[in-house]
Each structure stands twice: as C-alpha cells, then as structure tokens.
Amino acid sequence: MKNHPQNPAPEDAGSRRACPAVICYPIDDLPTLNPSCFSTTRETMTLVDEVIIPPRDAKTFMVPAGYYFRIVSFEGPQVGDLNLWNAQDLDEKFFSGKTRALHGTHVSVGDRLWSNLPNMRSMATITYDTLDWYGWDEDGGSVHDVIGTRCDPYTNILLTGNEYHHCCHSNLIRAIASEKGMSTDSAEGLVHDVLNVFMCTGFTQDTHQYFMKASPVRPGDYLEFFAEIDLLGALSTCPGGDCSSGHSSEEAQCYPLKVEIYKPAEEMIANWIKPTRSPYSRSHGQ
Ligand SMILES: [Zn+2]
DSSP states (O other): OTTTTSSSTTTHHHHHSOOOOOOOOOOSOOOOOOOOHHHHHHHOOOEEEEEEEOTTTEEEEOOOOOOOEEEOOOSSSSOOOEEEEETTTEEEBBBBBHHHHHSSSSTTOOEEBBBBBTTTTEEEEEEEEGGGGOOOOTTOOOEEESOOOOOOHHHHHHHHHHHHSSHHHHHHHHHHHHHTTOOOHHHHHTTTEEEEEEEEEEEEETTOEEEEEEEOTTOOOEEEEESOEEEEEEEEEEEETSSSOOSSOOSSSOOEEEEEEEOOHHHHHHOOOOOOOOOOOOOTTT
16 A cells, blocks of 8 residues: 555655655674684584475474574475474464574574563574575565465455365474474464575565565575574474465475484584573563
8 A cells, every 4th residue: 555645745854855865773782603613613513313295295303403404496496484493382382573683684604593472592503505506686576584474274264265184384283283282372372483494585676575486496405403401392294386477276286304413522522612592671661
C-alpha cells in the first residue's frame, strides 16, 4: 500500500526524506572471535557425528560448546530452515529479528547468531561459508537470510486454501516433539523464526516485497558454525527445494541435507570461554 498513498506530499517532503541514514545498531564494538583461531582449529578437528535430513523432513542434532557443525549440500540444490536452542534451556532460542538488526538481512562468516531476550548472547558464530563468493546479485538478493520466518501451513491455507503438512514449521515441530518426547501441540511453541540456510532472497526494488530465487548452492557447499554454548539444533529440508518457484507443496524437486558435527583438539575446547547471558537487570529499572 506504500505505493498508493492517499495523502499529498508536504512542501518539505524532499528535505524530510534527505535526512541521513544512521545505522540502528553499530556493531564495531561487538566482541568478535579471532578468525585465525578458527582456521587453526579447522585443521585439527575431527568429524564425530552426522545427521541426514531426508527431503521434506526435519531432524534434530546436538553440538557441545566449543564444537563446530556444518550444514552440507550433497545431492542437489536444497534450502534448509535452521532452529537453535540452548540445549539445557529450551526457553533460550535463536533470535532471528535481533540478529538481522545487528548483522543485516543475510549472514556469513564472522556474523553471530544471537539468542532471545533476556538472554541476548551469541549462540554460534559462522566460521566458513563456501557461498561467500555470491555477495549481492543484481536483484539485491543474497544467501542465508534472517528475513523469512519459515514456510508454515497457516499462511499457506490463508493464501491458497490448500492444506500441506510438510512445511518447515510442521517439520520442525515434529522433529523437536520426537526429540523431547512431547506432543506436537506442546512442541509448536518451541519453534521459532529461522536462519534460511542456502536460500537466496531479497526485497523487490519496486514494492519491497520479500522474494526468493533459485539457490546457488551445489553439492559440496556448506555453511559452518562454531557453537558458543551447548546447542540443540533442528534443520528442515524446505519443501521448496532450491526455492526457485514455490514452496508449501509437493511440486518442487527436493534433496536431503546433512549436518556434520566436528570436535576440535581438546586444548581448543578447554580454552573456550562460554558467553554469559546479558547482565541487564530484570527489574527493568523499577
Ligand atoms: Zn520451508
């Protein structure tokens, strides 16, 4: 509706619009992890576990603090929807909105995945991204967004009238319910906005609507994370496949994804200091 205003622009519209843009959350002083430490660790770490996620499904995985995990494409172009929780406290979970506010619409190496309030600490740092060459395309698109929420059956039925039961939202619910031995009704509240791994997205130039286009991911590509706290993760293989056309249906060609867990050398883990939760007083200043 922004493109169809009902009110005429005031005389000083130009000067009001010309105010300088200011970064809402400057991150220059954010604590950062040393990239050279990651490259050293990568040479010594060993694969200790892997989880295959079949097409149109989701699986959970555990990553101890100080370990690494990779989300790997190995059969064909496929997008994954990632949820993360504190393994000891599922009330602490990935905060897609604030991660976006801090690091931008799409994340890559050096960006961190932050947890919800009142925790507000880094859950994981992205340490390697084989798709970092993509940058920004001519449509303003890029990969690994924290814009989209996850495909879900409610929006699908609202827009199309069709029921579909393998949306990422539903897949993630079933996976966490199975992991925790709880009902799907109880598990639904644990599922949260995702990191869209490998998905290529942006906002259209004219209407600024969320768009997707075929993911550039190919077998062999991966996105690697360093776990800063003990993590429980869940990854859904989106029914949109490479998300080149639609989702929330059986139409797209879909492929499995793999999660690999890596253990660094013992001394590397011993040296790791877990980030503490936000020291902000929960009295809210009263
Ligand atoms: Zn999806």
